[in-house]
Amino acid sequence: MKYLPEERAKELALYIIETGATVRQTAGRFGISKSTVHTDITARLMKSEPDLYDKVRVVLDLNKEERHIRGGEATKEKFLAMQRREKE
Numbered sequence: 001m002k003y004l005p006e007e008r009a010k011e012l013a014l015y016i017i018e019t020g021a022t023v024r025q026t027a028g029r030f031g032i033s034k035s036t037v038h039t040d041i042t043a044r045l046m047k048s049e050p051d052l053y054d055k056v057r058v059v060l061d062l063n064k065e066e067r068h069i070r071g072g073e074a075t076k077e078k079f080l081a082m083q084r085r086e087k088e
Contacts, residue, residue, distance in 0.1 A: 006048045009040035012047070013056040016041075022063045 008030075016026055023041075027034045041060070046053045 005040060005044055009044040009050065010049060012037055012040050013045050013052050014057050017052075017054050020059055020063075025058065 012026055012030065015021060015029065019025075019030065021082065023034050023037045027037045030037075041056055042052070
C-alpha cells in the first residue's frame with residue numbers, strides 16, 4: 001500500500017464497510033498495524049471524508065459492542081482444546 005495516507009484511509013474504510021471487518025482483521029488483510037488502521041479512520045478519514053467516516057463508525061461501533069462475545073468464544077475454544085489434549 002504505497003500511496004497517500006488519505007487514499008489508504010478511504011480504501012480501509014470501504015473494506016470495513018463492505019465486509020464488516022474489525023480493525024484487527026483489516027490490519028491483517030492490508031499488512032499494516034492496528035494503530036495505523038485506527039489512525040487512518042479516526043484522524044485522516046474524519047477530516048477528508050466525513051460522510052464515509054460516519055458509515056465506517058457504525059460498523060466499528062457494532063464490532064466494539066460484540067467484542068466481549070468474540071473474546072468469550074475464543075476463551076471457550078482455548079479451554080476445550082486444553083481438555084481434549086488432557087484426554088489424549
